[in-house]
Amino acid sequence: MAVLRIARMGHPVLKKAAQPVADATAPEIQRLIADMRETLPEAGGIGLAAPQVFVSRRVVVLDVPDDRYESEGDASPEASLPGVLINPVLTPMSEERAVAYEACLSVPGLTGPVPRFTRIGWTALDARGRPISGEAQGFAARVLQHECDHLDGILYPMRMTDVAELGFTEEVRRSLSHAEPETEDA
Numbered sequence: 001m002a003v004l005r006i007a008r009m010g011h012p013v014l015k016k017a018a019q020p021v022a023d024a025t026a027p028e029i030q031r032l033i034a035d036m037r038e039t040l041p042e043a044g045g046i047g048l049a050a051p052q053v054f055v056s057r058r059v060v061v062l063d064v065p066d067d068r069y070e071s072e073g074d075a076s077p078e079a080s081l082p083g084v085l086i087n088p089v090l091t092p093m094s095e096e097r098a099v100a101y102e103a104c105l106s107v108p109g110l111t112g113p114v115p116r117f118t119r120i121g122w123t124a125l126d127a128r129g130r131p132i133s134g135e136a137q138g139f140a141a142r143v144l145q146h147e148c149d150h151l152d153g154i155l156y157p158m159r160m161t162d163v164a165e166l167g168f169t170e171e172v173r174r175s176l177s178h179a180e181p182e183t184e185d186a
């Protein structure tokens with residue numbers, strides 16, 4: 001296993017749609033997953049998509065802390081997201097969106113408010129290539145949308161309704177007396 005370098009905004013790999021994985025059990029995919037799982041905690045993030053490590057394939061690795069589900073009011077085991085999603089597909093379950101601050105390992109130091117669907121259904125393959133599916137809401141739904149956007153060449157600033165709200169996390173924290181922005185990197 002290896003800790004991988006993270007691509008930053010401006011690199012072309014982050015702008016293009018990633019290729020689907022044909023065989024999840026292929027050695028290069030298994031190595032990619034292992035390396036991404038090692039890289040994620042090292043980078044201090046909660047989610048990582050393969051294009052962020054310069055690999056244009058539809059693979060996402062997640063490590064969302066349990067207390068984030070609890071803070072959203074859904075701590076049931078079904079609410080937990082899998083650690084690995086291959087070829088994920090998201091389907092909004094309602095038109096309702098919520099705005100919250102996001103941050104990204106590929107856009108270091110910055111944060112901004114992003115509208116996201118509050119409830120989504122998801123399907124994917126697990127690390128062994130078996131079909132998995134579930135529903136996510138709140139923070140978990142947000143993380144999934146952020147990561148899956150990476151697979152389509154979209155970074156969160158492109159989802160902001162007002163790019164004037166993009167700022168350095170330190171400055172935004174200072175200016176927001178009423179609420180701390182959610183700034184876990186994903």
Ligand code: NI
Pocket residue numbers: 103104105106146150185186
């Ligand atoms: Ni990101």
